[in-house]
Amino acid sequence: MKNPPDPNCIFCKIVAGQIPAKFIYQDDELVVFPDIHPAAPVHLLMVPREHFAHLGDAHARHEALLGRMLFLAPRLAREQGASDGFRVVVNNGPDGGQEIYHLHIHVLGGPRPWKRL
Numbered sequence: 001m002k003n004p005p006d007p008n009c010i011f012c013k014i015v016a017g018q019i020p021a022k023f024i025y026q027d028d029e030l031v032v033f034p035d036i037h038p039a040a041p042v043h044l045l046m047v048p049r050e051h052f053a054h055l056g057d058a059h060a061r062h063e064a065l066l067g068r069m070l071f072l073a074p075r076l077a078r079e080q081g082a083s084d085g086f087r088v089v090v091n092n093g094p095d096g097g098q099e100i101y102h103l104h105i106h107v108l109g110g111p112r113p114w115k116r117l
């Protein structure tokens with residue numbers, strides 16, 4: 001059974017269309033949109049539609065989705081203009097610098113210099 005949306009979660013609200021975001025990719029399991037405070041010329045957030053806080057809260061049912069997200073990252077990075085490499089980042093928990101507790105993968109690319117993340 002899927003986790004319910006968290007009514008206090010910004011990314012659940014984006015998934016539900018209650019907070020605007022420009023989806024550059026979406027399917028039945030995930031959405032992808034630009035980070036509102038980009039730390040690089042290309043800065044995407046890949047967000048599962050189902051709420052779970054971070055990798056430590058993933059279930060076995062998320063295994064294929066997490067793999068699919070990583071597999072999709074290079075295609076979306078390239079399509080968005082990161083032609084010469086990119087970085088993927090997943091912040092987990094307080095010491096991981098996580099601000100929004102709905103699992104997401106940052107995809108950063110484009111010409112350097114970038115801000116620190």
Ligand code: AMP
Nearest residue numbers: 010021034035036037091097098099100
């Ligand atoms: P993290 O520290 O990994 O939890 O990163 C959360 C990211 O979400 C930050 O880079 C924020 O800039 C980004 N963010 C917060 N609110 C929004 C929003 N409404 N739309 C797009 N990105 C957002």
Ligand code: ZN
Nearest residue numbers: 009012051102
């Ligand atoms: Zn959420």
